[in-house]
Amino acid sequence: MHIVMVGSGYVGLVSGACFADFGHDVVCVDKAADKIEALKNGVIPIFEPGLDQLVETNVKAGRLSFTTELAEAVAAADVVFIAVGTPSRRGDGHADLGYVYAAAREIAASIKGFTVVVTKSTVPVGTGDEVERIIRETNPDADVAVVSNPEFLREGAAIEDFKRPDRIVVGLADDRARGVMTEVYRPLYLNQAPILFTSRQTSELIKYAANGFLAMKITFINEIADLCERVGADVQDVSRGIGLDGRIGAKFLHAGPGYGGSCFPKDTLALAKTAQDHDSPMRLIETTIAINDNRKRAMGRKVINAAGGDVRGKKVAVFGLTFKPNTDDMRDSPAIAIVQALQDAGAIVSGYDPEGMENARQMMDIEFAKGPYQAAEGADVAVLVTEWNEFRALDLNRLKSVMKAPVLVDLRNVYRAHEVEAHGFAYAGVGKVK
Numbered sequence: 472m473h474i475v476m477v478g479s480g481y482v483g484l485v486s487g488a489c490f491a492d493f494g495h496d497v498v499c500v501d502k503a504a505d506k507i508e509a510l511k512n513g514v515i516p517i518f519e520p521g522l523d524q525l526v527e528t529n530v531k532a533g534r535l536s537f538t539t540e541l542a543e544a545v546a547a548a549d550v551v552f553i554a555v556g557t558p559s560r561r562g563d564g565h566a567d568l569g570y571v572y573a574a575a576r577e578i579a580a581s582i583k584g585f586t587v588v589v590t591k592s593t594v595p596v597g598t599g600d601e602v603e604r605i606i607r608e609t610n611p612d613a614d615v616a617v618v619s620n621p622e623f624l625r626e627g628a629a630i631e632d633f634k635r636p637d638r639i640v641v642g643l644a645d646d647r648a649r650g651v652m653t654e655v656y657r658p659l660y661l662n663q664a665p666i667l668f669t670s671r672q673t674s675e676l677i678k679y680a681a682n683g684f685l686a687m688k689i690t691f692i693n694e695i696a697d698l699c700e701r702v703g704a705d706v707q708d709v710s711r712g713i714g715l716d717g718r719i720g721a722k723f724l725h726a727g728p729g730y731g732g733s734c735f736p737k738d739t740l741a742l743a744k745t746a747q748d749h750d751s752p753m754r755l756i757e758t759t760i761a762i763n764d765n766r767k768r769a770m771g772r773k774v775i776n777a778a779g780g781d782v783r784g785k786k787v788a789v790f791g792l793t794f795k796p797n798t799d800d801m802r803d804s805p806a807i808a809i810v811q812a813l814q815d816a817g818a819i820v821s822g823y824d825p826e827g828m829e830n831a832r833q834m835m836d837i838e839f840a841k842g843p844y845q846a847a848e849g850a851d852v853a854v855l856v857t858e859w860n861e862f863r864a865l866d867l868n869r870l871k872s873v874m875k876a877p878v879l880v881d882l883r884n885v886y887r888a889h890e891v892e893a894h895g896f897a898y899a900g901v902g903k904v905k
């Protein structure tokens with residue numbers, strides 16, 4: 472199959488490299504000439520474990536290439552994926568589809584022969600219809616089928632998720648397109664990945680429903696965690712106790728500082744907006760959004776309480792700035808709101824992150840340290856915000872010796888209270904009293 476990926480950002484690049492690794496012939500297109508130039512030179516613009524190796528291998532094998540010339544690539548393609556960004560529109564929270572529609576217009580003008588155009592970007596229900604309308608309007612002779620095929624990749628585990636998916640969802644109404652999409656994903660049949668064919672609208676909604684549900688699940692356990700703290704229960708045991716029920720499932724029940732990242736905040740907002748527009752408001756999702764927003768700042772207050780109720784002039788060390796480990800992504804990271812709350816209360820903040828410091832510099836004005844112990848030098852309280860492996864086995868004696876006051880706030884429940892307290896620390900986790 473000749474595959475073109477329009478948009479060489481996170482999703483486009485990972486998907487393109489993985490399709491090439493399956494043996495397909497893939498061209499990744501992007502308007503940003505500097506990005507394409509970098510990729511041609513083997514420089515990967517994002518941090519994703521294993522991606523550089525995968526790109527290098529497939530470029531060498533001649534299956535993966537990069538270009539800014541969309542027309543040429545599309546003319547030779549069997550399948551064109553649209554994998555451009557759909558950020559939240561400023562002001563109203565709707566997904567901004569400007570890039571998707573612009574891509575559809577450009578693709579339409581260059582189509583030759585039967586071509587399947589697939590939206591991989593996360594797009595609200597009905598976007599496929601509009602993409603199809605744009606293509607037919609731009610090029611009435613185009614022999615085209617428009618398909619929805621959402622991605623379910625987690626940052627930091629995207630390659631694994633792509634190669635061993637729980638399911639593949641494909642929304643279409645055209646038999647020829649079904650044949651093409653079956654070929655595209657045939658390499659995954661070996662792994663027995665279920666492939667679910669649905670209507671386009673259903674497929675588009677599945678993506679939002681999945682992310683909305685997961686965001687709700689996290690938010691549910693976060694509220695249970697708050698209650699645990701009030702009544703003297705332990706949220707980790709509650710998670711285990713409910714997660715063993717097959718109807719609930721154990722995953723996404725880790726209480727923490729609230730969800731962040733490029734998907735959940737944006738997709739929950741877009742789902743709520745779509746639902747409102749169709750006079751079918753999703754109050755569960757609206758409430759989830761509000762609870763999660765409040766939670767991030769509330770975590771700042773939790774740190775302040777752990778430091779004795781006042782952090783004016785005190786130093787707070789922050790371990791982990793990205794929204795989760797194994798990524799350099801800072802988008803909607805809880806660390807942003809936590810740092811802001813601490814600074815508003817007069818604290819001096821020093822932070823460290825294994826991969827996210829460069830992005831963090833654009834978003835916060837703090838002292839950036841070279842490691843956790845340097846960040847903690849002279850600190851009155853240390854707060855673990857992101858559970859990078861590097862923070863899972865801290866040398867607590869060393870940490871204590873560099874800190875002014877040994878207080879550890881563990882927003883990911885990495886440590887056990889009694890272990891940390893045995894080293895002379897005051898400890899606060901999430902959703903447990905001791």
Ligand code: UDX
Pocket residue numbers: 622623624625626627682685689722723724725726727728729730731732733734735794795
């Ligand atoms: C998510 C979805 O998992 C993926 O399927 C979708 O395509 C894109 O959005 P991602 O944002 O990369 O992926 O990360 P994920 O691992 O899902 O975590 C999202 C956020 O939820 C993080 O901030 C994480 O810390 C938080 N989280 C996750 C919790 O607080 N508790 C949990 O139990 C799980």
